[in-house]
Amino acid sequence: xxxxxxxxxxxxxxxxxxxxxxxxxxxxxxxxxxxxxxxxxxxxxxxxxxxxxxxxxxxxxxxxxxxxxxxxxxxxxxxxxxxxxxxxxxxxxxxxxxxxxxxxxxxxxxxxxxxxxxxxxxxxxxxxxxxxxxxxxxxxxxxxxxxxxxxxxxxxxxxxxxxxxxxxxxxxxxxxxxxxxxxxxxxxxxxxxxxxxxxxxxxxxxxxxxxxxxxxxxxxxxxxxxxxxxxxxxxxxxxxxxxxxxxxxxxxxxxxxxxxxxxxxxxxxx
Amino acid sequence: xxxxxxxxxxxxxxxxxxxxxxxxxxxxxxxxxxxxxxxxxxxxxxxxxxxxxxxxxxxxxxxxxxxxxxxxxxxxxxxxxxxxxxxxxxxxxxxxxxxxxxxxxxxxxxxxxxxxxxxxxxxxxxxxxxxxxxxxxxxxxxxxxxxxxxxxxxxxxxxxxxxxxxxxxxxxxxxxxxxxxxxxxxxxxxxxxxxxxxxxxxxxxxxxxxxxxxxxxxxxxxxxxxxxxxxxxxxxxxxxxxxxxxxxxxxxxxxxxxxxxxxxxxxxxxxxxxxxxxxxxxxxxxxxxxxxxxxxxxxxxxxxxxxxxxxxxxxxxxxxxxxxxxxxxxxxxxxxxxxxxxxxxxxxxxxxxxxx
Ligand SMILES: Cc1ncc(C[n+]2csc(CCOP(=O)(O)OP(=O)(O)O)c2C)c(N)n1
Ligand code: SF4
Ligand SMILES: [Mg+2]
Numbered sequence: 001x002x003x004x005x006x007x008x009x010x011x012x013x014x015x016x017x018x019x020x021x022x023x024x025x026x027x028x029x030x031x032x033x034x035x036x037x038x039x040x041x042x043x044x045x046x047x048x049x050x051x052x053x054x055x056x057x058x059x060x061x062x063x064x065x066x067x068x069x070x071x072x073x074x075x076x077x078x079x080x081x082x083x084x085x086x087x088x089x090x091x092x093x094x095x096x097x098x099x100x101x102x103x104x105x106x107x108x109x110x111x112x113x114x115x116x117x118x119x120x121x122x123x124x125x126x127x128x129x130x131x132x133x134x135x136x137x138x139x140x141x142x143x144x145x146x147x148x149x150x151x152x153x154x155x156x157x158x159x160x161x162x163x164x165x166x167x168x169x170x171x172x173x174x175x176x177x178x179x180x181x182x183x184x185x186x187x188x189x190x191x192x193x194x195x196x197x198x199x200x201x202x203x204x205x206x207x208x209x210x211x212x213x214x215x216x217x218x219x220x221x222x223x224x225x226x227x228x229x230x231x232x233x234x235x236x237x238x239x240x241x242x243x244x245x246x247x248x249x250x251x252x253x254x255x256x257x258x259x260x261x262x263x264x265x266x267x268x269x270x
Numbered sequence: 271x272x273x274x275x276x277x278x279x280x281x282x283x284x285x286x287x288x289x290x291x292x293x294x295x296x297x298x299x300x301x302x303x304x305x306x307x308x309x310x311x312x313x314x315x316x317x318x319x320x321x322x323x324x325x326x327x328x329x330x331x332x333x334x335x336x337x338x339x340x341x342x343x344x345x346x347x348x349x350x351x352x353x354x355x356x357x358x359x360x361x362x363x364x365x366x367x368x369x370x371x372x373x374x375x376x377x378x379x380x381x382x383x384x385x386x387x388x389x390x391x392x393x394x395x396x397x398x399x400x401x402x403x404x405x406x407x408x409x410x411x412x413x414x415x416x417x418x419x420x421x422x423x424x425x426x427x428x429x430x431x432x433x434x435x436x437x438x439x440x441x442x443x444x445x446x447x448x449x450x451x452x453x454x455x456x457x458x459x460x461x462x463x464x465x466x467x468x469x470x471x472x473x474x475x476x477x478x479x480x481x482x483x484x485x486x487x488x489x490x491x492x493x494x495x496x497x498x499x500x501x502x503x504x505x506x507x508x509x510x511x512x513x514x515x516x517x518x519x520x521x522x523x524x525x526x527x528x529x530x531x532x533x534x535x536x537x538x539x540x541x542x543x544x545x546x547x548x549x550x551x552x553x554x555x556x557x558x559x560x561x562x563x564x565x566x567x568x569x570x571x572x573x574x575x576x577x578x579x580x581x582x583x584x585x586x587x588x589x590x591x592x593x594x595x596x597x598x599x600x601x602x603x604x605x606x607x608x609x610x611x612x613x614x615x616x617x618x619x620x621x622x623x624x625x626x
Binding site: 077089 | 322346
């Protein structure tokens with residue numbers, strides 16, 4: 001209405017931009033908590049698909065978890081799957097469309113508890129898909145209950161006094177487990193809490209999708225991520241806590257490359 | 271005339287699935303239906319038609335593989351027997367919610383629990399009243415011969431795509447295992463003629479992205495979605511009722527039975543007529559939608575109905591709803607994998623309606 005006021009378009013000029021919305025992200029506002037890693041990983045996926053020019057050939061599968069609404073944010077064809085079943089759904093798609101790119105996007109409760117069988121068997125069959133595994137050590141969506149990845153002594157709404165490993169067992173390092181299976185071709189663990197780590201994740205993501213193109217077998221990328229809401233911390237505290245506690249247990253770096261186990265693991269960057 | 275062969279019900283179904291131009295089968299072994307997967311494996315359908323075949327790690331995985339394939343517009347199916355079908359219920363509910371077509375075969379065995387491998391019809395409630403969570407229905411076809419095991423493969427896919435909804439073939443251990451003559455149809459191409467606008471095969475520049483989901487967190491939108499589904503189920507009730515009537519024109523008594531039980535009762539009708547008792551048989555072919563109207567029509571003309579099932583009495587509830595108290599509805603059932611003899615059924619009929 002006020003003719004003198006400067007419009008957003010005038011302020012946000014192309015030449016002033018150092019960072020812009022990825023073209024394959026929709027304009028829908030992310031529903032994730034501020035500081036959550038889910039959004040960064042979405043962006044990385046969108047960038048890789050965009051840069052490879054494979055939007056018309058990509059189908060994503062997001063099961064139940066905080067990221068169940070991933071299809072609202074990624075501008076690609078997607079299927080929502082039942083809790084834990086994404087690798088089976090992806091198998092069904094990929095077997096029928098061997099030349100398409102198929103990925104799953106799963107939380108730790110989804111992939112390493114209820115969906116363990118589907119995860120192990122898709123990996124073991126060497127399905128030519130990409131599994132993206134968001135390990136935040138907790139059930140984010142349902143309000144912060146213990147996950148198979150919850151650290152010893154870590155509090156959650158179902159382990160209010162800390163995870164007692166005598167009672168609940170040890171955290172499951174499923175990424176190390178799937179790396180032992182001949183069907184996996186590329187297995188790596190990364191994080192997205194700093195720009196450097198996000199860049200490493202993107203490099204791994206690109207490799208995972210390139211592997212699909214070459215029909216090399218299954219690529220599995222774990223992203224150790226924060227859940228500030230579930231952990232009951234501020235985003236900054238959560239990132240620090242993650243570095244101090246999650247990374248020593250879940251060390252960063254490549255675990256298996258080109259079908260071969262990597263001998264020396266990269267140390268976590270503090 | 272198509273090729274005529276002597277085949278087991280399960281094998282005839284598997285062969286018919288290939289010939290119907292099915293795209294993918296995902297399954298897990300369980301008696302008495304393992305011949306489906308075994309027959310397909312021996313046939314190497316990827317060589318015959320390019321059809322995908324995969325033995326899954328569980329029934330849960332199998333139905334979710336079907337979900338994925340169906341979401342890309344493929345004609346996908348799975349088969350199992352009672353305990354395995356129980357495991358598939360979450361997946362079936364998701365498929366109805368996401369409006370995905372598929373074909374499911376249940377070769378029923380006796381339960382509850384691990385039960386027995388003998389034939390049973392005790393999954394009728396599960397098949398026709400929903401089975402999994404939420405308000406939903408699937409079309410249920412009940413074959414009573416090896417021929418129908420073959421014929422319902424093609425019909426099942428046709429109906430599944432017509433309504434974008436799963437179709438369940440509710441067979442049993444007797445029909446799956448017995449051998450009969452079957453006429454097989456010609457090989458159909460694996461091409462699809464149905465509307466492909468909703469499938470997820472990658473978003474091309476000329477269309478909006480497609481999403482397969484059963485989720486809607488907005489209750490009012492979810493209610494609208496439920497209304498849409500209910501309208502679809504009403505359409506099935508309007509258009510898809512199928513049944514067979516045997517010797518019903520002059521019948522004074524009616525037996526209602528489906529599947530293998532209908533085969534037994536067909537003999538009962540013969541025995542009864544030899545004795546001068548005018549008995550007819552109504553064989554529901556679709557269990558959902560149920561042939562309610564024809565039972566309603568017939569109740570005015572008959573003196574009694576006997577429902578016979580391989581269960582403790584499940585379908586009889588639908589018969590009683592249809593008869594609405596206007597005529598006596600008696601029930602006779604055998605359980606746990608046992609089957610009644612034709613004269614055993616006749617004895618019950620006489621005792622219920624003639625000896626009183
Ligand atoms: C069969 C079934 N059981 C339980 C649930 C409830 N549920 C939804 S998401 C979830 C856990 C999600 O945790 P995770 O996979 O770690 O994802 P996050 O939200 O942490 O990203 C659970 C238990 C469900 N939807 N379906
Ligand atoms: S609950 Fe946790 S995982 Fe979910 S959006 Fe919030 S921070 Fe992220
Ligand atoms: Mg989690």
